[in-house]
Amino acid sequence: KNEVEQSPQNLTAQEGEFITINCSYSVGISALHWLQQHPGGGIVSLFMLSSGKKKHGRLIATINIQEKHSSLHITASHPRDSAVYICAVRSSGKLIFGTGTRLQVFP
């Protein structure tokens, strides 16, 4: 069992839908990262958080340290949001990655 689990593995949505991607982890962490990997392969950092909630545009990330769980929400999804979303936790000074959630948003 991976130390970082994401669900769902694959997600399809219609443009405009509200999307939630979940991440659970089993290790002690100092921070949690959400990353986006575009179809072309590039990786972009979306959020880094250690408590509470962060918002950037249509993206919202939350974390519950007690429950060892984080969620990434996308409001009013758009085809350009199609990508792989990766949760990573920082534990013992290094990032441990989830297996990613592949999101496809159709017009």
Place this chain on the structure above:
Amino acid sequence: DTAVSQTPKYLVTQMGNDKSIKCEQNLGHDTMYWYKQDSKKFLKIMFSYNNKELIINETVPNRFSPKSPDKAHLNLHINSLELGDSAVYFCASSHSTGDYEQYFGPGTRLTVT
């Protein structure tokens, strides 16, 4: 202006060869990383350097040797390449070793035939 750059973007080579991948960051960061993304798209840390000093070596075969000539550069040299080394290798950097956002390079797709 590219923040973290890697060369080459693609590398195709035969088993047994030795190859290098170069990484440079112009963000003034102290810490750099190498990650490997396997065929199932799973990312895993390989090495981390802080101010030219190795701080993480994640049980990588010693055929892989990172070198940091200065804190803006972290190169990865691979000896005696094996089929299983085929992957995408990402370089990244962060301000320092604490909880900081990481900035990733575009990746180098290595194919060993």
